[in-house]
Amino acid sequence: xxxxxxxxxxxxxxxxxxESIFSLAEKIINNQEDFTHLCDGKILGTLFYEPSxxxxxxxxxxxxxxxxxxxxxxEPGSSSVMKGESIADTIxxxxxxxxxxxxxxxxxxxxxxxxxxxPVPLINAGDGGHQHPTQTLTDLLTIKQVKGTLSNLTxxxxxxLKFGRTxxxxxxxxxxxxxxxxxxxxxxxxxxxxxxxxxxxxxxxxDYVEVERLEEVIDQLDILYMxxxxxxxxxxxxxxxxxxxxxxxxKAKLKLAKPDLSILHPLPRVxxxxxEIDEDPRACYFNQVKYGMFVRMALIAKLLGVK
Amino acid sequence: xxxxxxxxxxxxxxxxxxESIFSLAEKIINNQEDFTHLCDGKILGTLFYEPSxxxxxxxxxxxxxxxxxxxxxxEPGSSSVMKGESIADTIxxxxxxxxxxxxxxxxxxxxxxxxxxxPVPLINAGDGGHQHPTQTLTDLLTIKQVKGTLSNLTxxxxxxLKFGRTxxxxxxxxxxxxxxxxxxxxxxxxxxxxxxxxxxxxxxxxDYVEVERLEEVIDQLDILYMxxxxxxxxxxxxxxxxxxxxxxxxKAKLKLAKPDLSILHPLPRVxxxxxEIDEDPRACYFNQVKYGMFVRMALIAKLLGVK
Amino acid sequence: xxxxxxxxxxxxxxxxxxESIFSLAEKIINNQEDFTHLCDGKILGTLFYEPSxxxxxxxxxxxxxxxxxxxxxxEPGSSSVMKGESIADTIxxxxxxxxxxxxxxxxxxxxxxxxxxxPVPLINAGDGGHQHPTQTLTDLLTIKQVKGTLSNLTxxxxxxLKFGRTxxxxxxxxxxxxxxxxxxxxxxxxxxxxxxxxxxxxxxxxDYVEVERLEEVIDQLDILYMxxxxxxxxxxxxxxxxxxxxxxxxKAKLKLAKPDLSILHPLPRVxxxxxEIDEDPRACYFNQVKYGMFVRMALIAKLLGVK
Numbered sequence: 042x043x044x045x046x047x048x049x050x051x052x053x054x055x056x057x058x059x060e061s062i063f064s065l066a067e068k069i070i071n072n073q074e075d076f077t078h079l080c081d082g083k084i085l086g087t088l089f090y091e092p093s094x095x096x097x098x099x100x101x102x103x104x105x106x107x108x109x110x111x112x113x114x115x116e117p118g119s120s121s122v123m124k125g126e127s128i129a130d131t132i133x134x135x136x137x138x139x140x141x142x143x144x145x146x147x148x149x150x151x152x153x154x155x156x157x158x159x160p161v162p163l164i165n166a167g168d169g170g171h172q173h174p175t176q177t178l179t180d181l182l183t184i185k186q187v188k189g190t191l192s193n194l195t196x197x198x199x200x201x202l203k204f205g206r207t208x209x210x211x212x213x214x215x216x217x218x219x220x221x222x223x224x225x226x227x228x229x230x231x232x233x234x235x236x237x238x239x240x241x242x243x244x245x246x247x248d249y250v251e252v253e254r255l256e257e258v259i260d261q262l263d264i265l266y267m268x269x270x271x272x273x274x275x276x277x278x279x280x281x282x283x284x285x286x287x288x289x290x291x292k293a294k295l296k297l298a299k300p301d302l303s304i305l306h307p308l309p310r311v312x313x314x315x316x317e318i319d320e321d322p323r324a325c326y327f328n329q330v331k332y333g334m335f336v337r338m339a340l341i342a343k344l345l346g347v348k
Numbered sequence: 349x350x351x352x353x354x355x356x357x358x359x360x361x362x363x364x365x366x367e368s369i370f371s372l373a374e375k376i377i378n379n380q381e382d383f384t385h386l387c388d389g390k391i392l393g394t395l396f397y398e399p400s401x402x403x404x405x406x407x408x409x410x411x412x413x414x415x416x417x418x419x420x421x422x423e424p425g426s427s428s429v430m431k432g433e434s435i436a437d438t439i440x441x442x443x444x445x446x447x448x449x450x451x452x453x454x455x456x457x458x459x460x461x462x463x464x465x466x467p468v469p470l471i472n473a474g475d476g477g478h479q480h481p482t483q484t485l486t487d488l489l490t491i492k493q494v495k496g497t498l499s500n501l502t503x504x505x506x507x508x509l510k511f512g513r514t515x516x517x518x519x520x521x522x523x524x525x526x527x528x529x530x531x532x533x534x535x536x537x538x539x540x541x542x543x544x545x546x547x548x549x550x551x552x553x554x555d556y557v558e559v560e561r562l563e564e565v566i567d568q569l570d571i572l573y574m575x576x577x578x579x580x581x582x583x584x585x586x587x588x589x590x591x592x593x594x595x596x597x598x599k600a601k602l603k604l605a606k607p608d609l610s611i612l613h614p615l616p617r618v619x620x621x622x623x624e625i626d627e628d629p630r631a632c633y634f635n636q637v638k639y640g641m642f643v644r645m646a647l648i649a650k651l652l653g654v655k
Numbered sequence: 656x657x658x659x660x661x662x663x664x665x666x667x668x669x670x671x672x673x674e675s676i677f678s679l680a681e682k683i684i685n686n687q688e689d690f691t692h693l694c695d696g697k698i699l700g701t702l703f704y705e706p707s708x709x710x711x712x713x714x715x716x717x718x719x720x721x722x723x724x725x726x727x728x729x730e731p732g733s734s735s736v737m738k739g740e741s742i743a744d745t746i747x748x749x750x751x752x753x754x755x756x757x758x759x760x761x762x763x764x765x766x767x768x769x770x771x772x773x774p775v776p777l778i779n780a781g782d783g784g785h786q787h788p789t790q791t792l793t794d795l796l797t798i799k800q801v802k803g804t805l806s807n808l809t810x811x812x813x814x815x816l817k818f819g820r821t822x823x824x825x826x827x828x829x830x831x832x833x834x835x836x837x838x839x840x841x842x843x844x845x846x847x848x849x850x851x852x853x854x855x856x857x858x859x860x861x862d863y864v865e866v867e868r869l870e871e872v873i874d875q876l877d878i879l880y881m882x883x884x885x886x887x888x889x890x891x892x893x894x895x896x897x898x899x900x901x902x903x904x905x906k907a908k909l910k911l912a913k914p915d916l917s918i919l920h921p922l923p924r925v926x927x928x929x930x931e932i933d934e935d936p937r938a939c940y941f942n943q944v945k946y947g948m949f950v951r952m953a954l955i956a957k958l959l960g961v962k
């Protein structure tokens with residue numbers, strides 16, 4: 042039962058609970074008009090202590106498309122009056138007005154702390170570099186939709202695998218499914234942290250390799266999850282110049298890939314995916330945006346217990 | 349008849365008019381689902397020339413829970429374009445888009461001035477340190493709900509009674525009911541202003557006492573209305589140190605109180621009510637938040653004339 | 656067919672297409688309650704890269720009065736997170752959440768560029784000093800409503816005719832109707848640009864005169880479209896002092912006008928229309944605000960293809 046629960050960490054839900062969310066999301070995708078009044082009379086509170094227009098829009102569109110309504114603030118400025126009080130009091134107050142809360146906060150752990158006092162279900166919409174569980178739900182639903190399964194896949198994760206919270210969460214999440222092979226594509230400086238490898242990949246004896254160049258392995262991939270590589274993160278300029286093009290997906294590299302590869306990206310992108318690829322049927326990142334809205338619709342409905 | 353009226357000052361309405369609002373609020377509390385479409389097709393404009401997330405949320409949640417909709421701005425920044433024009437023109441313009449307006453403004457009298465030009469009902473949502481009538485309605489409805497009556501009560505007002513506009517309004521408002529005794533609890537520097545005592549309490553020959561320490565009188569109270577005492581408001585540090593703990597409500601002091609005391613606070617609190625009290629059944633301040641939404645629902649419905 | 660189209664430039668639509676919008680707007684004005692669910696389940700995205708509270712309110716009220724919903728940002732601050740990405744990606748992302756987009760941007764051409772990537776109809780809500788097509792639609796609908804026709808009119812345009820984008824657009828738009836005479840009232844420094852006169856007025860052999868003083872010609876006008884004259888735009892202070900009162904409409908000047916003159920203004924005004932005139936039945940500028948909302952309702956419905 043997900044009714045009344047909070048979502049703070051992507052691992053909060055069991056595989057079966059996730060499945061019930063994805064299954065509802067799929068029903069919504071196929072019959073959106075059946076769900077336009079599901080949350081009539083319900084209010085979502087969106088508390089964005091740091092701006093994230095993309096995530097906020099996704100939550101708001103999700104609630105509105107379910108017939109619900111939204112109140113909230115979108116950046117710290119307009120919430121200044123509430124700064125004087127503890128997050129516990131703010132959550133109790135907003136919980137008096139709303140039926141469910143999505144909170145984004147620059148401080149790690151703030152959503153968890155808030156959830157201890159919340160009279161309504163609370164969703165972590167991102168806490169600093171820590172967790173962003175609805176991004177992970179989005180990634181999983183996208184994979185499930187484009188591949189029909191979350192098992193038996195070779196997944197390439199490409200770019201900054203050291204600091205990227207989305208890829209860490211995705212590794213943890215996908216490691217719970219069967220027969221997943223990871224190909225970790227990054228410069229040496231930006232490899233997957235040891236604790237992820239030790240605690241997740243090695244512990245579960247998962248199949249993985251680490252490589253430096255996308256072009257070497259792209260032909261093996263079912264899923265390619267791209268992220269950005271920031272110049273500042275390299276140790277020296279020579280390495281950056283030598284490697285930077287390996288982390289840019291363009292038509293030339295895509296020629297080497299399987300015809301049924303699926304390319305994902307959490308967005309926003311800078312130049313790590315060339316715009317010339319956007320029209321390729323393998324480009325799934327704008328569909329991923331839609332799946333993000335649909336999975337949030339399903340999540341909200343489940344936590345409210347209306348479905 | 350409240351239809352088409354403005355609410356600028358807490359004293360704008362007669363006792364009977366207030367009663368009709370509280371009576372509707374009570375119906376809404378008991379049968380919320382009967383009111384979810386009462387304001388279908390109506391729009392509330394929220395013009396917050398100074399931020400007040402709490403008050404804005406309360407108004408917005410109120411309108412949304414009645415089936416209405418909201419447009420507005422939440423701080424001066426996003427309204428900058430309208431700064432070039434007179435408040436009269438802004439009100440006329442917003443009144444062309446909306447059915448009712450709630451305005452918060454740092455300048456005393458701005459809502460009153462705006463109401464002269466408004467083609468729709470206008471509610472003062474706070475004008476500087478001047479008036480905040482929907483807070484007073486909130487306080488009255490809370491007392492009525494928790495005590496069942498607005499008469500025959502001993503009310504303790506504790507904290508900064510000199511500068512606090514909410515306590516002044518509450519004294520004025522409660523002085524209209526029968527057999528009310530006030531116990532005014534504050535440091536000497538922050539006593540209730542003479543004009544309140546002369547024009548309200550003495551004029552109406554009301555029963556009141558002034559004391560310095562909460563612990564001396566807490567056992568007599570039916571209602572305890574807490575507010576914050578700011579250190580800057582004391583004349584000297586010695587007084588502050590001597591008295592500060594007298595204005596903090598904790599378990600020890602609460603032990604001296606009646607079992608049916610009701611503790612109110614306009615929120616936000618800093619430390620004047622210890623969090624250890626939040627779970628005590630006598631703590632009513634988070635219910636007060638809910639009553640604030642319900643009384644605004646009733647007020648909006650009455651001014652729009654839909655009920 | 657307007658379904659699925661964008662609106663970037665006031666000239667994007669034919670006379671017949673405009674007529675279909677005005678005709679729907681008129682139906683909405685006369686039977687507003689018939690249209691309160693026309694856009695149920697639809698979402699408008701309002702992307703205001705520069706603040707314009709007035710225009711944003713008009714779009715939002717329009718969508719809400721059709722039963723639709725709104726997500727968006729109202730100033731660059733809250734959209735900062737999206738700054739890192741191209742406008743093409745932002746439009747694709749927002750287009751994944753919404754059914755129609757209104758975009759305001761300080762850079763000329765940004766809405767046009769965005770429309771090339773938009774999966775949903777996109778409306779230019781103003782791009783710098785360039786275009787503001789829904790203001791032109793507002794002006795046309797207002798004239799049609801107050802005069803019953805868009806032909807056979809003498810239109811006075813008064814104020815800054817050099818830099819005012821609304822008057823340029825209105826000249827272009829009205830030049831498409833029959834038997835329009837323009838009287839261009841401005842200081843010499845702020846006359847209508849040569850290219851407007853050459854490409855529109857002279858090319859179509861339209862009847863127009865240029866004068867310096869409103870009082871000389873006000874008796875001939877069917878429509879008087881007022882705009883502001885900013886002191887900074889004058890070459891020298893002597894001219895400003897000599898002429899400034901000629902561009903202020905007051906009771907004295909209005910005595911010279913026809914009894915059925917209609918006074919329009921895009922608002923906000925500063926002092927170019929005296930407040931003493933607001934109650935005169937010839938003052939149409941606050942009705943114009945309402946027509947702006949109604950014409951946007953009709954436009955949204957047409958682009959969405961729901962009517």
